[in-house]
Amino acid sequence: MKQICRIIIAICLPLLFCAPANAQHSGPFVGAFIGGNSLLNAKGSDDQGDFRLSFKPGFQGSAVLGWDFEPGNPLGEGRAELEYTRRSNPLDQVKFVEGSFTGGGTVVSDSLMLNFFGVFHDGGRWAPYIGGGVGATRIEASSLKVDGQTMSSDSAIVFAYQLGAGFDVALTDYLNLDLGYRFFGSTSPKLSEVGGRSFKMDYFSHNVILGLRVGF
Amino acid sequence: MTNLLLSGLCILMVLSGCGWDGEPTRNNDFTPLTSIEIVAGSSTIAAKTSATFKVNGTYSGQFTRDITNQVVWSSDSPAVAGFVTTANPNRITGKSSGTAIVTATVGSVSSTFRLTVSAATVTTLTITPATSSLSKGRTVQYAVRGLFSDTTTQDLTFDAAWTSSDSGVATVSDAIGSKGLTKAISVGTATISTAFGGITGTQQLTVTEPVLNSITVSPVNPSVLTLSSQTFKATGIYTDGSTADITAQVAWDSSRKDVATISSSGTAATLTQGTTAISAALSGIAGTSNLKTTGGNLAAIAISPNVVTLVKDTVSRLTATGTFSDGSIRDITSQVSWSPASATIATVTTPGGNLAWLNALAATPAGTLSVITVKNGSISTTTSLIVTIPSVTSIVITPVAVESLTVGTGNRQALTAYFSDGTKQEVTASSEWSSSNTAAATVGNSGIVRGRVSGVAAGTTIISAKYGGMTVTAPVTVTARTLNNLVITDNTVLTSGNQVKFTATAGYTDGSTVDVTEDTTWVIDFPNVAILIDSQNLPGQVVAVDHGTATLTASFGGKTKTATISVP
The missing domain is CATH 2.60.40.1080 (Immunoglobulin-like)
Known part of the structure; x- marks a missing residue:
């Protein structure tokens, strides 16, 4: 609950500090992003105990559909958007009591988020922003393996949230280049093991994205 | 703006952390078990004895793990050796001389072990450890090793029968899982015996008085104000579970004597704000309680009244109020020392609690003051006293009448004396008080309750106050109320x-x-x-x-x- 409150505060605070600017886009926009992410070491837990899953960095792609608030909007200056993102990270190693073992397979996250970003326009081409969003993600353990042995092939849909910051670079009045960072997390998905047990795993990742947004 | 953005990024980093770096508690059961190995203390046991096996599993050459508790056991010659102990599936018992092939199976993986059962017979039993003395309440785990006719030795703790010559002094377990476990019950001597194959081994055991096992200090982790005291109690817990108050026997110590000191009787005197560990030690065993002191450090003392003028042979109540470093203010009358400059002119008595009486004994020289120093640690202040010797001209009691004092309640009467030098002084605490009808009301005539009338039962009484050879009275009516x-x-x-x-x-x-x-x-x-x-x-x-x-x-x-x- 406390974490959710922090997220909401982080989302809303920037909107309070937004200032009006001139010649900026307002209205709908679409965008597409590509990037890379680092999925943090995850704690896996089942009725046998805890184990650690380590992942390799992965790629991600996003599509957004949103609305730039007009200057002077009472909610503050910024944008609201609906974002779909797919992240994929290969399982690198799994550590048990006996030591670390080679992993296999990937963990894929398909998320649908409602984001709010406060944008700081100061009349220049560069406009920093900060904000976050909440939504849901489907996390899939795609043929996760330990030492070549299948560990899990399952998926679960869980609550997700993200916090982000970055820079908008206005290429034209309607076209923006976006370079940003996102911290993405979710509640722990419950996935089944091949032996019939279920385990829960953390899902937190650092993400760097680059994309274009087109207003119309 | 930049600061705001950086702050936001910092928040993100704090929230994100660096992933889980805890230590795993789960075993890897995904990597396949590829082989197992039976580990035995010896490949030969004597008939009628038993031994346990251990099994190590190897997982695809990556690691090994003790998997004894997962094994299914079998013997190809149950008449020679068999697994007959339900509580210990890995324990095999030799039944007759010969050879048996023991098989351990885990899933689809198995391993064998060739066990020989000999016809050797036991010749001597030796109990270890050679413990001959045990404090009441304590336990010792005995084991027995047998020397056999073929010169081999074997642990027979499980197979031997255990008995005590006096279970009132010491008991020994013969139950599977705890064989040889001996407990000292009461002071005395018992013989612990173990028997196998017609041979008996013995161990003389003397049970001594219980000894101190631990000490608890109470109250546990109290909080008290600075410039106060806290009495601690040490309780000894003995090996037989009995307890005793050992407050007077332990050595008391305070880890921070600037916070609190402690007397040999266990009473701590708190000095400054902080926390100190109060320990009680005896015979190498100690217990502690953390004493937390609150309420700030004493910064100043104020005396009320500041300048006192008293008539000789009268008393006045003094109050010391402390101002502390945390801004708090409280009565510290009982925590200061009172030192009159001249004990012939005045004394200060502290009968207990936050009460101090100033007693005027002799007149101060004309035009001079007698100083009283009030001190706690390095903080001190003074108050001044003038003692005069006028004669009493009149005395007045207030209230002059109490018309309706409720039964069970009290009311303070005050007596004021008027003197020949034109001064007046409340002399309530220096007067003699009495009640004409103590069945209706009593009046205090000592200490702080002097002049306080207490309603006992419905009725009337006359309260008399006497000072300087004069007496005044006040009628009091006591009323019963619901x-x-x-x-x-x-x-x-x-x-x-x-x-x-x-x-x-x-x-x-x-x-x-x-x-x-x-x-x-x-x-x-x-x-x-x-x-x-x-x-x-x-x-x-x-x-x-x-x-x-x-x-x-x-x-x-x-x-x-x-x-x-x-x-x-």
Whole structure:
């Protein structure tokens, strides 16, 4: 609950500090992003105990559909958007009591988020922003393996949230280049093991994205 | 703007952390088990004896793990050796001489072990450890090893039968899982015996008086105010589970003597704010309790009254109030030393609690003051005294009459004397008081209750006060009333170290009300949170000690009322 409150505060605070600017886009926009992410070491837990899953960095792609608030909007200056993102990270190693073992397979996250970003326009081409969003993600353990042995092939849909910051670079009045960072997390998905047990795993990742947004 | 953005990024990093780096507690059961190995202490056991096996599993060459508890056991020759102990599936018992192939199976993986059962017979039993003395309440695990006719030796703890010659002195277990476990029951001597194959081994065991096992110090981790005291108790817990008060036998110590010192009897005197570990040690065993002191460090002392003028042979009450480093203020009359400059002119007596009496003994020389120094540690102040010797011209009692004193309550009478030099002085505490009808009301004639009239039963009495050869009286009528309710000060929030006075008011069925603060019994449930500063001399006065919530209970005339004291 406390974490959710922090997220909401982080989302809303920037909107309070937004200032009006001139010649900026307002209205709908679409965008597409590509990037890379680092999925943090995850704690896996089942009725046998805890184990650690380590992942390799992965790629991600996003599509957004949103609305730039007009200057002077009472909610503050910024944008609201609906974002779909797919992240994929290969399982690198799994550590048990006996030591670390080679992993296999990937963990894929398909998320649908409602984001709010406060944008700081100061009349220049560069406009920093900060904000976050909440939504849901489907996390899939795609043929996760330990030492070549299948560990899990399952998926679960869980609550997700993200916090982000970055820079908008206005290429034209309607076209923006976006370079940003996102911290993405979710509640722990419950996935089944091949032996019939279920385990829960953390899902937190650092993400760097680059994309274009087109207003119309 | 940049700062705001950086702050936002910092928040993100704090929230994100670096992933889980804890230590795994789960075994890897995903990597396939590829082979197992049976480990035995010996490949040969004697008939009628038993031995246990251990099994290590190898997982695809990556790691090995003890998987004894997962194994299914079998023997190809159960008549030679078999697994007959249900409670210990990995224990095999030799039945007759010969050879048996033992098989361990885990899933689809198995391994074999060739076990020989010999016809050797036991010749000697040796019990270990050679413990001959044990304090009452303690235990010792005995084991027995057998020497066989073929010169081999074997652990026979499981196979031998265990007995005690006097189970009232010491018991020994013969149950599977605890064979040989011996417990000292009472002071005396017993023989622990173990028998196998017609051979007996013995161990003489003397059970001695219980010895100290641990010490507990109570109260556990108390909080008290600075410039106060806390008495600790040490309880010894002995090997037989018995306990005893060993407060007077232990050596007391305080880890921080700048916070509190402790006497050899276990009473700590708190000095400054902080925490110190109070320890009690005896015979190499110690127990501790952490004493937390609150309420700030003493910064200044104020005396009331500041300049006292007294007539010779009269007394006056003195009060010392401390101001502390945390801004709190409270009565510290009992925590200071009172030192009159001249003991022939005045003395200060402290009969207990927060009470100090200044006794004027002789006149001060004309135009001079007698100084009284009041001190605690390095903080001190002074007050001045003038003692005169005028003659009494008249005395006045107030109130001049008490028309309706309620039974069970009290009322203070005051006596004022007028002197030949034109001065006057309250001499209540220096007068003789009496009641003509103590069945109706009594009057205090000593200490702080001097002049306080207490209603006993309906009726009338005359209260007399005598001073300087003069006597005045005041009629008192005592009325019986039926108590209807009791009202006390509302719930209060207090900061640590500060003092507040709670009052109690009794409401009667005839509509009258009486302040019964001094007639009420006050109790606080959690002294770590708040205390009554002095129930006898300052009834209803509460001082906050440490964070928390306590309940103050006031009882009067069969009625009880509570208030919550919160210390943030």
